[in-house]
Amino acid sequence: MKVKKAKIKDTGSSMRVILVIAGIMLNVGLAYVTHRSNLPFFMDTIGTIVVSATVGILPGILTAIMTNVFCGFFFPHSMYYSLAGVLIAILTSFYFENRGSKGRGFTVLYVLGIALIGGVLGMTIQWGLLGRPQFEDVEMLAETFSGERRGASFYIMWLLVNTIINIVDKSLTSGAAFFIIRLIPDRITESMQKSAWKQKPLTKDEINLLKDKAREEKRSLRTRMSLMLIIAALSLTVMMIFISAGLHFEKTEKEYADNAMNAAKFAASVVEPEMIDKYMSEGSDAPGYKGTEELLYRIRDNTTGVKYLYVLKIEEEGCRFVFDLDSDDGVESFKPGEFTPFEESFLPYIEALKAGEEIDPIESNEIFGWLLTAYYPIRNDDGQTVGYAGADVSMNYLSDYIKEYLIRVIFIFSGFIILILVYGFRVSGHYLIYPIGSMAAATEAFMQGQNDQDALDDSVDKLKALDIHTGDETERLYIAICNMASGMAEHMRSIRHYADTTAQMQNGLIVTMADLVEDRDSDTGAHVQKTSAYVKIILNGLKKKGYYEEKLTPEYISDVVISAPLHDVGKINIPDAILNKPGKLTDEEYEIMKTHTTAGKRIIEKAIDTVQGGSYLKEARNMAAYHHERWDGKGYPEGLYGEVIPLSARVMAVADVFDALASPRVYKPAFPLEKALAIIEEGAGTQFDPKCVEVFMDSLPEVKEILKKFHGV
Numbered sequence: 001m002k003v004k005k006a007k008i009k010d011t012g013s014s015m016r017v018i019l020v021i022a023g024i025m026l027n028v029g030l031a032y033v034t035h036r037s038n039l040p041f042f043m044d045t046i047g048t049i050v051v052s053a054t055v056g057i058l059p060g061i062l063t064a065i066m067t068n069v070f071c072g073f074f075f076p077h078s079m080y081y082s083l084a085g086v087l088i089a090i091l092t093s094f095y096f097e098n099r100g101s102k103g104r105g106f107t108v109l110y111v112l113g114i115a116l117i118g119g120v121l122g123m124t125i126q127w128g129l130l131g132r133p134q135f136e137d138v139e140m141l142a143e144t145f146s147g148e149r150r151g152a153s154f155y156i157m158w159l160l161v162n163t164i165i166n167i168v169d170k171s172l173t174s175g176a177a178f179f180i181i182r183l184i185p186d187r188i189t190e191s192m193q194k195s196a197w198k199q200k201p202l203t204k205d206e207i208n209l210l211k212d213k214a215r216e217e218k219r220s221l222r223t224r225m226s227l228m229l230i231i232a233a234l235s236l237t238v239m240m241i242f243i244s245a246g247l248h249f250e251k252t253e254k255e256y257a258d259n260a261m262n263a264a265k266f267a268a269s270v271v272e273p274e275m276i277d278k279y280m281s282e283g284s285d286a287p288g289y290k291g292t293e294e295l296l297y298r299i300r301d302n303t304t305g306v307k308y309l310y311v312l313k314i315e316e317e318g319c320r321f322v323f324d325l326d327s328d329d330g331v332e333s334f335k336p337g338e339f340t341p342f343e344e345s346f347l348p349y350i351e352a353l354k355a356g357e358e359i360d361p362i363e364s365n366e367i368f369g370w371l372l373t374a375y376y377p378i379r380n381d382d383g384q385t386v387g388y389a390g391a392d393v394s395m396n397y398l399s400d401y402i403k404e405y406l407i408r409v410i411f412i413f414s415g416f417i418i419l420i421l422v423y424g425f426r427v428s429g430h431y432l433i434y435p436i437g438s439m440a441a442a443t444e445a446f447m448q449g450q451n452d453q454d455a456l457d458d459s460v461d462k463l464k465a466l467d468i469h470t471g472d473e474t475e476r477l478y479i480a481i482c483n484m485a486s487g488m489a490e491h492m493r494s495i496r497h498y499a500d501t502t503a504q505m506q507n508g509l510i511v512t513m514a515d516l517v518e519d520r521d522s523d524t525g526a527h528v529q530k531t532s533a534y535v536k537i538i539l540n541g542l543k544k545k546g547y548y549e550e551k552l553t554p555e556y557i558s559d560v561v562i563s564a565p566l567h568d569v570g571k572i573n574i575p576d577a578i579l580n581k582p583g584k585l586t587d588e589e590y591e592i593m594k595t596h597t598t599a600g601k602r603i604i605e606k607a608i609d610t611v612q613g614g615s616y617l618k619e620a621r622n623m624a625a626y627h628h629e630r631w632d633g634k635g636y637p638e639g640l641y642g643e644v645i646p647l648s649a650r651v652m653a654v655a656d657v658f659d660a661l662a663s664p665r666v667y668k669p670a671f672p673l674e675k676a677l678a679i680i681e682e683g684a685g686t687q688f689d690p691k692c693v694e695v696f697m698d699s700l701p702e703v704k705e706i707l708k709k710f711h712g713v
Contacts, residue, residue, distance in 0.1 A: 012195025015188060020059050020066075023047025027067040035075050040135040041169045042118070044071065045088050049177035052092035054184060055192045058426045060089030061419050068415070080129060080408065082415030084121045088114045090418075097204075115170040119163030128407045133158055138165065198430045199438060199468040210437040222433050229424040237417050241409055249402050253372070253395075256305040257361045260374035260391040263303040267389035270295045271311055271323070273380035276387045280313060280322045283336035296323055300391075308371075308392035310334070311378070314353045318342050322387060356385025363395070370395035435468045439481055442466060446485055453496055456489045526710050527659055528565035533706045534655035534696070535564045535648075541695025542651075548691075551647055556619075560648045563620030567627050567652050570600025597637045600624030622646035627653050632686045643689075650689040654680060654696055657687070662707060673707065 024047060031044035044067055052060025064085030071078035095110040126134045133139040141161045146153040194201050202210070214220035271279075271292055278286045284293075300309035310333075311323040318341035321334035334340065342350055345364035352359050353375070361374045372393040377385040442463040449455030463485050468478040539560060543552045571579060574596050578589045585593060604621040626640060626649035633641030661676035671679070677697065684693035696703070 012191040012193075016055050016059060016192045016195060019055060019192065020051055020063050023051040023063040024066045024070065026050075027063070028070045031067070031071050031078075032074055035071075038135075040137050040165050041172075043169065043173060045085060045114070045170070046173050046177045046180070048085055048089050049092050049174060050180050052089045053096040053177070053181050054189050056196060057090060057093035058419075058422050060093055061086050061415075061422055064089045065415050065419055077125075077129060077134070080125050080411040081122065083411060083418075084117055084125075086415040086418045087117045087121070091117065111171055111174050112167070114174065115163065115167040118166035118170060120159065122166065123159050123162045125411055127155075128404075128411070133162070138162060196430065197434075198470045199435050199466050202434060202438070206438075207434075210434065210441070213437065213441070214433075221436060225428040225433060226425070229421055229428065233417055233421050233424070237413065240413070241406060244409060245402055245406050248405055252402070256393040257372055257374065259303050259305050260361060260372060260393045261376065263299055263306045263309060263391040264374045264376035264389045266299050266303075267296055267309055267311065267391065268376045268378045270299070271378055271387070271389065273378050273386045276311075276313060276322055276378065279311075280320055280337045289336075293323055293325070296325055300325055303391070305393045306391050307394040308390075310390050311387055312390060313387045314356075315339070316354075319388075353388065365395075431470045431472065431474060435466075435470060435474050435478065438466050439463070439468070439478055443481065443485070446488075450492060453489075453493055456492060460485050460489045527663070528568070530659045530663075530706055530710055531567065531652065531655040532561060532564040534658060534703065535651050536561045537699045537702050537706075538651045538654060538692050538696050541699050542691060545691075545695060547695070548647060560619045560623075560651070563617060564623065564652065564655075566600070566604060566620040567623040567656065568596065568600065569603055569620075569624055570596035570598065572603070573599040594628070594636050597625050597628055619646075619648045622648050623652045625649070627656055629653070630687045631689055635687075645689075647689075651692055654688050654692045657683070658696070658703075673704075 026047040027044045030046065031042055034041050034043050045064070048060055048064045048067065051063045065082050068078045068082040068085060091110065091113050095106070099106055099110075123133075126132070133142065138158065138161050142154055142158040145161070146157040148154050211222070214222040272288065275286065275288060275292075279289050279292070282289070284290055296309055296311070300306050308327060309323075309325050310321060312319040312321050318339055320337055320339050322336060324334040326333050343364055345362055346353070349359050349362060356377050356379070358377060359375055361372055363370075363372050365371070372395055374391050374393075375388045378387040378389060379385050442459065446456065446459035446463065449459050460482075464482055466478065468475055536557075539552065539557045542548055543557065574593060578585065578592055581589065601621055601624055604617055604624055608617045608621065623646075625637070626635075626645055629635035629638065629640045629645045629649060630653075631642060631645070631650070633639050658676060658680055661671045661679055662673060664670040677700075680688065680693060681697060684690040
């Protein structure tokens with residue numbers, strides 16, 4: 001059986017892998033066709049929907065991400081769309097888990113949902129990466145309907161067109177996926193779904209029950225694991241993004257600083273040192289000025305990141321510009337010979353600049369914005385510094401570049417982070433939460449059924465049927481619990497066997513003791529059997545009507561019924577002449593007869609001291625001592641009244657008197673049933689507990705059965 005199960009699981013796992021691979025290939029193939037055809041469709045989620053619907057959310061997400069990875073070979077921006085595929089996989093899994101209880105409108109909502117994911121998220125990605133629609137047809141339609149380019153209405157129309165296209169795309173996609181899903185046989189689908197479980201697969205109701213149990217706990221394992229996974233994933237993501245961005249920023253900043261320094265060096269090399277003063281005084285009229293300026297433009301335009309390029313001469317209080325190239329940001333350039341004081345950021349470097357030395361790049365954020373400036377000295381043939389070539393890199397440009405980098409990283413890794421989270425939830429669920437929750441529920445059922453051997457055995461069978469096979473400590477715990485439960489069930493079986501044997505022995509002793517008394521009393525005639533039967537009838541009647549609810553537990557009723565035969569055990573001390581006297585007793589003889597109550601109490605108390613813990617004997621003592629007490633307090637031996645009299649004694653009083661009335665004695669014949677019942681009913685509230693009389697009268701059919709059995713009446 002185990003081998004067969006293992007083969008089924010292996011087959012299911014293999015088919016799951018095959019289905020995921022087939023889903024990826026289908027997605028990539030259709031995406032390649034639409035990409036080569038330059039159609040504004042993707043058709044790259046059919047496999048994702050099929051896998052998510054058939055074998056669950058995790059394989060569906062994996063299919064979506066791997067699709068985007070392989071599509072990256074022919075469409076570079078594909079990886080940025082992985083989040084859309086992941087969200088479609090999640091929504092699909094939710095739809096197929098809940099569609100059974102919903103109508104057709106749920107399917108329409110599902111299609112609109114995945115279309116909105118594709119439309120809104122797709123536009124967001126295109127806007128963040130490209131700043132415009134990916135497809136020219138979409139851009140043209142958005143411009144046509146909005147009547148403008150890059151305005152607010154353009155973006156609204158872009159979103160609308162993109163969403164409509166995705167509704168068509170996802171309608172075709174989901175329709176094709178639903179058709180493929182129907183082609184997959186149910187037994188194969190069931191086999192693939194079961195293979196994912198590390199125990200007997202749970203039904204939806206069983207899973208919901210475990211979730212409800214977890215919600216009842218303030219800090220359940222599910223909650224702890226979920227929080228741990230979410231915090232770990234988010235922390236890892238944030239840390240990875242910021243560390244990556246920081247390292248990339250440092251690398252890019254160094255690269256741009258090197259570019260700025262190289263541009264400054266190159267600019268310094270094309271400026272003739274001897275012409276610095278002439279260029280500064282005559283400007284563009286100076287020979288060679290325009291040619292040099294043209295070379296400087298080429299240097300700036302061909303150096304990545306350099307925004308400003310200029311040549312200046314350092315003076316005591318500031319500097320004078322020789323060249324300052326026009327920029328496209330609207331900042332007016334300095335004219336040749338125009339003076340400007342040093343900015344605050346340059347103050348620490350003034351002495352070095354005056355001395356004509358080389359300095360490291362300077363970062364500043366003042367009049368001209370956030371800049372990284374590289375200066376390189378222009379030296380004449382004598383080695384004297386006659387000016388500096390300066391190149392500025394805009395740090396705002398670098399910051400925007402890093403922001404774009406961050407957006408790309410977030411788009412790429414968001415899908416992977418969700419995959420990691422879902423995988424974590426899946427592993428924790430199938431290896432910890434579901435197995436432990438199932439074991440806990442089965443163990444609770446086991447503990448609740450320990451008073452019933454059949455329920456106990458059934459709980460053990462259900463525990464073993466969980467079939468937890470995680471292959472780790474959880475499985476070891478499961479095996480240990482199964483062995484312990486089996487051992488406890490067998491132990492309880494043995495205890496019950498011994499308990500039954502002991503109970504039979506106790507009952508035998510009670511009957512033997514009662515028989516000893518009955519054999520001495522020639523008048524009782526199965527008195528103990530009949531009174532025990534009447535006691536049981538009265539107790540069950542009280543229970544049925546809800547009287548004395550707290551007192552009438554199953555254990556209490558059993559104790560009273562079992563010990564009822566001992567109510568007259570004290571008669572063992574009464575002399576035969578009095579016990580079997582055919583006539584009426586004298587007052588002295590009656591007083592001696594009344595002592596059977598106190599004698600019975602003493603006899604049973606000695607037995608209680610010997611047995612230690614026999615609760616049934618405590619009720620035997622109560623009945624032996626007080627079954628001749630009266631409700632109105634006029635009984636004996638202590639004159640107790642009302643509910644002060646123990647309940648078992650009040651019940652026995654009715655049973656004892658009725659049997660005495662309905663049975664023949666040496667000193668009287670048996671009363672007719674109607675008269676005996678009338679006497680009992682007349683004693684309600686004076687001699688007897690009225691509730692006991694009430695239920696006795698309500699149970700006449702059962703009473704008559706007892707009379708018929710013993711008297712043939």
